[in-house]
Amino acid sequence: MDETPGEPRFTDDEYAFLRHVRFGELPPAVRPEERVELTETDPGRGRPAEEPDRWDLRHGGAG
Template sequence: MSDTNEEPRFTDDECAFLRHARFGELPPAVRPEDRIELTETDPARGAPENAPERWDLRHG
């Protein structure tokens, strides 16, 4: 007896078509020469700079 509620099975080509229909085309890939190095400009959150004794709760 076959279950009538089972999901349909798609081939790879059908899945690719459905993905393209839903999301469209991908943007072009960024070339390696166009990539830049990420530089963090915000200070680290929650950690005082150069003051580890401020985290020592025994002296509070």
């Protein structure tokens, strides 16, 4: 049996209300025209510049 005695059972509407009480209103969704493309400008830290193959040793790459 899946039901545990003494455990309350909620409807979907009750769960939605509890989420609203706990987290409040969600922010408005970002529209596609407001989205921007992410551009990484920070160089990878700890990555060997001279030997990029050495970076992948823990994944079984050749070294």
